[in-house]
Amino acid sequence: MEPxxxxxxxxxxxxxxxxxxxxxxxxxxxxxxxLLGPNGAGKTSLIxxxxxxxxxxxxxxxxNGEKLNPKHVEHIGYLPEERGLYKKMPVGEQALYLARLKGxxxxxxxxxxxxxxxxxxxxxxxxxKIDELSKGMQQKVQFIVTILHEPKLLILDEPFSGFDPINAxxxxxxxxxxxxxxxxxxxxxxNMGSVEELCDHIxxxxxxxxxxxxxxxxxxxxxxxxxxxxxxxxxxMGFTNAIWDGAKLLESxxxxxxxxxxxxxxxxxxxxxxxxxxxxxLPIIEIVSFNEVIPSMNDIFISKVNEENNxxxxxxxxxx
Amino acid sequence: MGKIGLIIHRExxxxxxxxxxxxxxxxxxxxxxxxxxxxxxxxMSDKAEQNILVIDETEFFRxxxxxxxxxxxxxxxxxxxxxxxxxxxxxxxxxxxxxHNLVEGAGGAVKIFYKKAPGFAIQTDxxxxxxxxxxxxxxxANNIDPQIIHNAxxxxxxxxxxxxxxxxxxxxxxxxxxxxGFLSGAIMFMFILLYGMMVFRSVMEEKTxxxxxxxxxxxxxxxxxxxxxxxxxxxxxxxxxxxxLITAVLSTVLSTTLxxxxxxxLDKFQKQQEVVYKNGTNVDLEKFDKMQDKxxxxxxxxxAGKINYLEIAICFLLYFIGGYLFYSSILAAIGSAVDxxxxxxxxxxxxxxxxxAGYIISARMMTNPEGxxxxxxxxxxxxxxxxxxxxxxxxxxxxxxxxSISLLFASFIGTTWLAGKIYRIGILMYGKKVSxxxxxxxxxxx
Numbered sequence: 001m002e003p004x005x006x007x008x009x010x011x012x013x014x015x016x017x018x019x020x021x022x023x024x025x026x027x028x029x030x031x032x033x034x035l036l037g038p039n040g041a042g043k044t045s046l047i048x049x050x051x052x053x054x055x056x057x058x059x060x061x062x063x064n065g066e067k068l069n070p071k072h073v074e075h076i077g078y079l080p081e082e083r084g085l086y087k088k089m090p091v092g093e094q095a096l097y098l099a100r101l102k103g104x105x106x107x108x109x110x111x112x113x114x115x116x117x118x119x120x121x122x123x124x125x126x127x128x129k130i131d132e133l134s135k136g137m138q139q140k141v142q143f144i145v146t147i148l149h150e151p152k153l154l155i156l157d158e159p160f161s162g163f164d165p166i167n168a169x170x171x172x173x174x175x176x177x178x179x180x181x182x183x184x185x186x187x188x189x190x191n192m193g194s195v196e197e198l199c200d201h202i203x204x205x206x207x208x209x210x211x212x213x214x215x216x217x218x219x220x221x222x223x224x225x226x227x228x229x230x231x232x233x234x235x236x237m238g239f240t241n242a243i244w245d246g247a248k249l250l251e252s253x254x255x256x257x258x259x260x261x262x263x264x265x266x267x268x269x270x271x272x273x274x275x276x277x278x279x280x281x282l283p284i285i286e287i288v289s290f291n292e293v294i295p296s297m298n299d300i301f302i303s304k305v306n307e308e309n310n311x312x313x314x315x316x317x318x319x320x
Numbered sequence: 321m322g323k324i325g326l327i328i329h330r331e332x333x334x335x336x337x338x339x340x341x342x343x344x345x346x347x348x349x350x351x352x353x354x355x356x357x358x359x360x361x362x363x364m365s366d367k368a369e370q371n372i373l374v375i376d377e378t379e380f381f382r383x384x385x386x387x388x389x390x391x392x393x394x395x396x397x398x399x400x401x402x403x404x405x406x407x408x409x410x411x412x413x414x415x416x417x418x419x420h421n422l423v424e425g426a427g428g429a430v431k432i433f434y435k436k437a438p439g440f441a442i443q444t445d446x447x448x449x450x451x452x453x454x455x456x457x458x459x460x461a462n463n464i465d466p467q468i469i470h471n472a473x474x475x476x477x478x479x480x481x482x483x484x485x486x487x488x489x490x491x492x493x494x495x496x497x498x499x500x501g502f503l504s505g506a507i508m509f510m511f512i513l514l515y516g517m518m519v520f521r522s523v524m525e526e527k528t529x530x531x532x533x534x535x536x537x538x539x540x541x542x543x544x545x546x547x548x549x550x551x552x553x554x555x556x557x558x559x560x561x562x563x564x565l566i567t568a569v570l571s572t573v574l575s576t577t578l579x580x581x582x583x584x585x586l587d588k589f590q591k592q593q594e595v596v597y598k599n600g601t602n603v604d605l606e607k608f609d610k611m612q613d614k615x616x617x618x619x620x621x622x623x624a625g626k627i628n629y630l631e632i633a634i635c636f637l638l639y640f641i642g643g644y645l646f647y648s649s650i651l652a653a654i655g656s657a658v659d660x661x662x663x664x665x666x667x668x669x670x671x672x673x674x675x676x677a678g679y680i681i682s683a684r685m686m687t688n689p690e691g692x693x694x695x696x697x698x699x700x701x702x703x704x705x706x707x708x709x710x711x712x713x714x715x716x717x718x719x720x721x722x723x724s725i726s727l728l729f730a731s732f733i734g735t736t737w738l739a740g741k742i743y744r745i746g747i748l749m750y751g752k753k754v755s756x757x758x759x760x761x762x763x764x765x766x
Contacts, residue, residue, distance in 0.1 A: 014765070015740060015758075015761045017540060048380070048533075048748070051536075052537075053533070053536050053537060053541070053744075053748065054744075054748075054765075062543070070540070072539065073538055073539075076537070078533075078534070078537040079534075080533040080534060080537075082530045082533065082750070083530055083531070083533065083534060084529040084530030084531045085529065085531050086338070086525075086526075086529060086531055088334070088338075089330075089334060093333075097326065097330050098535070098538070100326050101323055101326055101327075101535065101538035101539055102538050145534070146534075163347070244380075260546040
């Protein structure tokens with residue numbers, strides 16, 4: 001699919017560190033794109049560059065095939081991770097002000113705000129001050145302000161933090177709705193559950209470099225590690241002996257509330273076919289279920305980041 | 321409305337919404353006018369009826385202490401203890417006790433016993449009278465006619481006239497001019513500081529609120545900073561004009577009501593003076609002395625009338641704009657770099673120093689208005705808004721004002737540009753203790 005955003009070899013240096021190092025990312029149109037990475041990896045720096053809050057030292061960024069320029073801020077909606085509002089300014093006035101800064105006319109902004117305030121059942125908040133609202137309520141106001149100008153590209157930095165599950169669901173539904181209407185969403189988070197649930201594509205950034213990107217399905221499939229989970233009735237000892245040659249037992253346990261039922265997670269050795277393993281097992285145990293374990297984004301995230309850090313760790317050991 | 325327009329609008333509305341700001345705008349001139357009115361009122365004698373019983377052990381002051389419209393002296397031959405007895409019940413307001421050793425000059429003191437404290441004016445009047453009577457008595461004791469001494473004393477008026485480059489000269493009261501100059505410099509100092517700090521707080525508020533990142537995703541940080549500075553400048557000018565108008569109205573009202581009497585007194589005095597010129601020594605000198613202190617007030621009023629207020633108001637506006645923009649952009653940069661006001665101390669000092677220096681120079685100008693310190697202080701942008709305001713009432717060549725203002729405006733463009741570079745990095749920098757070195761690095765970030 002045609003990309004809405006292309007980041008080409010972007011580097012951003014500060015006086016004593018490099019925040020973004022030669023990162024290239026392509027975000028397809030109408031996708032939900034996850035920007036993942038540990039704290040301090042450079043996600044926020046990259047997001048700020050896309051928002052033209054800071055400029056890259058080198059590299060270029062294209063939005064809809066055009067080089068990023070000040071006109072583009074009207075097509076981007078940004079919800080920063082650390083977000084706040086004016087404490088003493090009435091909610092409605094504040095929302096109106098922020099919407100007009102994004103280029104909406106006063107009348108249009110008012111009309112749209114009215115729609116959203118009704119939709120989120122917050123009409124009575126209009127003349128309240130931010131001080132009087134709970135954190136979740138403030139987040140709703142911020143979300144509305146972010147999407148009010150119907151941006152083609154929506155950048156959400158940890159959008160669910162601070163929301164209760166009901167409001168989080170509300171926002172999730174809105175995100176999906178926006179995508180259906182044609183928006184693209186870049187989504188920076190640590191919450192891997194929501195990544196699997198929402199994202200089509202991801203990029204993983206660690207220590208200012210991109211270490212992985214692609215579609216979520218592809219990534220999970222390519223990180224399969226020949227790991228299988230089996231549930232069976234029978235003797236655990238016998239099971240362990242039977243797989244000795246072809247597989248390595250990683251984890252096992254007894255299935256609760258069932259007599260004589262066990263589960264096990266094993267890594268099948270390279271070159272060993274599952275059918276052969278099952279043949280070995282069939283005479284000894286009674287198989288209840290057998291399926292491949294596809295790694296979660298959480299696992300991939302942790303193993304990838306650790307792997308990278310170890311490599312870097314050993315490198316620095318060598319230099320010492 | 322452009323984006324900067326929106327920011328300016330918001331900045332103004334946010335301040336106008338604050339009650340303290342509005343209250344200050346209207347209250348400050350009332351307070352200032354009230355303060356002056358109080359002083360004028362204080363300087364005129366307090367007119368509470370005083371009925372004073374004099375216990376004169378010297379028997380020397382009888383019939384010499386002169387009463388007036390509201391002071392009456394009566395004398396008693398009782399001693400102090402007898403007089404104090406029953407004083408509280410009597411219709412006398414004060415007891416004046418003159419001990420017998422006073423005339424011998426043995427350091428004796430005159431005592432006033434009172435029920436309600438007599439005003440300062442009354443105390444001064446009594447002391448002056450007692451001193452004068454003693455003085456004349458001692459002159460006579462040495463066979464000197466006090467009238468001769470009186471007539472030998474001649475008061476000389478010192479008239480100061482300023483000569484300009486064309487050789488024209490006009491009377492100018494340097495005393496009043498220097499006080500006026502110092503005051504307008506001080507007001508400039510206050511205004512620059514007040515509104516500069518307003519910018520500083522507004523920048524810091526947006527940073528600590530964490531709204532700034534949302535805003536700079538819509539507008540350039542420089543636009544935000546500029547909008548803020550301009551917004552508060554408009555507010556400041558508005559407040560200045562409002563305060564000025566209220567002060568003007570109040571002072572007109574006050575001067576017609578309060579100073580009306582003094583004007584009449586002066587007319588009287590001027591006539592007396594003519595009499596002195598005509599008749600030489602045969603004049604009622606009692607009255608002459610009484611007018612002396614009021615005359616100073618009137619001279620002040622005359623001098624005040626000679627200053628070109630319009631010119632000064634225009635210059636004040638120009639210097640306020642220039643000085644405010646110069647300092648507020650620096651303060652905006654500092655506000656952006658820190659997380660809390662306490663962290664700003666180390667940056668505040670170097671900013672405050674030149675401002676305070678300007679203030680000190682303008683204070684010193686009261687003794688030496690044409691020194692080189694005053695000249696350079698009024699040219700260099702760091703101090704020029706304050707020092708030039710203090711210098712202006714003395715009369716400054718136009719070309720110097722033009723140079724000074726041009727320099728000031730050129731430098732605020734420079735500081736605003738530099739401040740913008742620091743600001744755009746600072747507002748997004750949290751949890752970091754910044755140093756001057758760090759700030760200077762930010763100047764070079766892309």
